[in-house]
Amino acid sequence: MQNRIITFVLAAGIVAAPGWALAQDAPLPAPSPIEKELAARASDVTEVTLGKNMLAFAAKILNGKNDDDAEARHLIEGLEGIYVREYEFDKEGQFSADEVDQLRKYFETSEWTPIVKSRERKNSESADVMVKLVNGESHGIFILNVEPKELTIVLILGPIHPDQLGELRGISGLGAIGDVVRDHDKEKDKDKEKTKDKKGGNQ
Numbered sequence: 001m002q003n004r005i006i007t008f009v010l011a012a013g014i015v016a017a018p019g020w021a022l023a024q025d026a027p028l029p030a031p032s033p034i035e036k037e038l039a040a041r042a043s044d045v046t047e048v049t050l051g052k053n054m055l056a057f058a059a060k061i062l063n064g065k066n067d068d069d070a071e072a073r074h075l076i077e078g079l080e081g082i083y084v085r086e087y088e089f090d091k092e093g094q095f096s097a098d099e100v101d102q103l104r105k106y107f108e109t110s111e112w113t114p115i116v117k118s119r120e121r122k123n124s125e126s127a128d129v130m131v132k133l134v135n136g137e138s139h140g141i142f143i144l145n146v147e148p149k150e151l152t153i154v155l156i157l158g159p160i161h162p163d164q165l166g167e168l169r170g171i172s173g174l175g176a177i178g179d180v181v182r183d184h185d186k187e188k189d190k191d192k193e194k195t196k197d198k199k200g201g202n203q
Contacts, residue, residue, distance in 0.1 A: 028083045028155065034099050035085065038151065041094050042087035050082040072167045079158035082168070085151075092124075092148040100146055103153065104128060107142045115162065124148045129162065141165070 028035055028049065039045050050058070055076050062073040076082075089095065107130055108114075116129035125147050132140030138161050143154040156168070 028085060028153065029081075029157075034102055038085075038087045038095055038099070041089065043090045044086075044088040046084065046086040048082070048084040052080055055079050055082065075160065075164055075167050079156065079160065081155075081157045083153070083155040085153040087151045089149045094149075095151060100126070100144070100151070103144055112140075112142060131162065132157075138162070 039047070059073050059077045062069045062076075087095070112130040112132050114128065114130050116127060118125075118127040120126065126144075127146070128142075128144045130142045131138045132142075137159065139157070139159055141154070141156045141160055141162060143152070145152040156165075
């Protein structure tokens with residue numbers, strides 16, 4: 001896993017040690033013991049935490065000279081926080097299914113609605129995407145991607161739609177968000193294919 005550090009964090013003069021990105025403002029709003037234990041066992045860790053202050057700073061950097069900058073700036077101005085955690089392990093079995101379930105259950109509340117739930121038992125991979133709905137509008141996204149030797153968490157709080165994730169990838173350089181965008185697009189394509197197959201079978 002490459003060392004992924006947000007470009008505007010670097011511009012602020014924050015220096016990270018090799019293989020680590022320094023978290024800012026606050027810990028991940030999730031069970032903190034799990035977060036600490038995963039970080040202690042992982043061979044490579046990326047931790048990025050951006051609260052409202054850092055997001056406001058990022059919005060100032062985006063001067064809106066092009067459409068992408070303007071869209072990204074408008075998006076992050078309304079966000080309350082971006083939290084990314086990437087843990088890569090030397091070998092399989094260094095984190096448990098119970099730890100993954102605890103992370104899921106933390107967000108399995110009436111506030112959060114699952115929109116993607118993928119399980120590939122053959123290769124022990126899974127993906128979960130949940131949205132926080134407020135008056136029918138998305139005000140948060142939680143993503144949990146699990147592979148045998150890698151675990152990725154993305155939590156974005158504030159008004160955002162899953163289709164807008166690509167805008168954050170462009171302004172932040174976050175590899176994890178780029179991976180999530182691709183996975184989300186794949187799931188949408190799968191759903192489209194399933195719909196086509198059902199329609200074809202009914203004809």
